[in-house]
Amino acid sequence: MATTIKDVAAMAGVSVGTVSRYLNGYNVSEKNKLKIEEAIKQLDFQINPLARSLKTNKSMTVAVVVPELANIFSMNIIEGIEHKLEKYGYSVIVCNSEGNVKKEKAKLEFLKRNYVDGIVIMPCSDQGAHITDVVKEDVPVVLMDRLVNDANFDAVLVDNVNVVYQAIERLVTLGHRRIGIINGPKNVYTGRERMEGYRRVFADYKIPIDESLIKYGDYTEETGYALLKELMQSPAPPTAVFVTNYYMTIGAMMAINEMNIQIPDQLSFIGFDQLELSKLIKPSLAVIVQPMAEIGNSAADILYKRIRGNGDNFPQIVRLKAQFVEGESIKSLY
Amino acid sequence: MATTIKDVAAMAGVSVGTVSRYLNGYNVSEKNKLKIEEAIKQLDFQINPLARSLKTNKSMTVAVVVPELANIFSMNIIEGIEHKLEKYGYSVIVCNSEGNVKKEKAKLEFLKRNYVDGIVIMPCSDQGAHITDVVKEDVPVVLMDRLVNDANFDAVLVDNVNVVYQAIERLVTLGHRRIGIINGPKNVYTGRERMEGYRRVFADYKIPIDESLIKYGDYTEETGYALLKELMQSPAPPTAVFVTNYYMTIGAMMAINEMNIQIPDQLSFIGFDQLELSKLIKPSLAVIVQPMAEIGNSAADILYKRIRGNGDNFPQIVRLKAQFVEGESIKSLY
DNA sequence: TTGTACGCGTTATCAT
């Protein structure tokens, strides 16, 4: 059996209370301190976190819930979170909501029942009520990437509106008017934000929008592929296309290759995420790059603060800047 | 405060023992069963896993340790593991060893101290002694992707030797003799296995190997890039190159683009992992594709079996087949 | 500063 605090106390000739106090950084006489340290070393004693948790109601565990694990965006964020929180002795457990609100709720219930100290979640939809339902005031939650309705939470977001504005504006200044967009779902926050950036440019430049150039996918390779074909096979195809996430970018590129569309001569193209990819492809792709690891870091910082009971300026919304990287996939029409 | 088993017992008018037995599926009289169920519903009682764990020494938590989290290979495997194990009520916590043996050992110690029920690990080197040191017989461990020295563990591997053989043999039958390989580190199992596949072809076909065409990288984009340049800038460059993981493939492709090398006219090329990429690039890439999710699934299966105390045919080595996918990046020299 | 003793919420043992 593992050695316990009792064994240490016995060997050191002190009471368990004293050992416990020593372990938790309270004052202990120098003499006892040495005896305890010696006993701990002798017995190779290690605290039992389970027993401690039972008393303290702290599990030293945080969870991160994402709609998909095998996803570049998710994993970079998770790495950022783990990197930040392991320093404080936290374990991070990962949960896959599979883009399903019911499953998301089930996961949250599971987590709460398991006494995680905090949760960072990328919600799979606009709905936030079920999150509030489950966690109430019991455990701190910070959202990432997306905001939800009907609920106040700390959140780490990306400034989608302005970076998309920047990208679309670039196309407009190069003479493009018929600009297709393959966007995320209407019921996801980032989808709406990226749409807003797109619309603002047209409004500011007084260009009418052809709504038939606006397509909604679901952030998967398949829809990127299908929607690009739809756009380019229409009677009046766009002169430029903007795709709003990594996997749809891949899908769209596959369609472009298959249709033998020349970039940028026949079509200007702006993708999303994954800088390495943009450099790999010829011509190099113009892309919007998100600060993924930073999202994780930032979310972890806020969560840690809340876990320690610091409730300053709740709800705290951090909005990180994304970057528009120029490439050879864009052509001037002038 | 959360309601406990005591509250349930009180409301149902039975003892805590009876409630506990009910909760754990032992026989309880029909009458009491109904009363208990009613009380549980009334009080919205939920078992406290911490208290249970303290008694049972089971945390219902498994850990997966990888050299890098933000990595296509890692995340697909983790998704496979989580998918399999959540069904049984297990949480999976993720650990990043950062490719560092010391850190790897520290993580293992942390995990053991935290009473995880099992560990699946992608070791960051050949060394296995520190794993044995830490976990001893206490907690089941299954390796994935790589075997280690001086230690017996269950493992889920990929048949690297034969799939690499297949790829290289293809090049040989197309007339290639000077075949470069950008391989993983010498002290990593997969690196050696892929090397073995390469060498076997040359041995079987009685072709001498030019050792200057063999390069060792560290599975990063940077080394893929640098080593491809090294190969192609040498006095006698290869007519074909094979790269042995995804990130080095990306790096090598970037170098190829930069040097304006025409694929497959000036160089035949075989990459690794990530089928989508191979379809995206023109000409389409020939690649070796690993069954990532299946590795995770399989590792999870074995681990679960061990957790339940089933020690059949230990150590169990599962060797999954990878697939060589032809592409337009290979040219016949005849 | 230290020791004692109780409690955290379960499970397991023992009678009954």
Add this chain to the structure above:
DNA sequence: ATGATAACGCGTACAA
């Protein structure tokens, strides 16, 4: 089948 009670290993009043 059930109830009473002792663990599990730790933290923490309380008293000294």
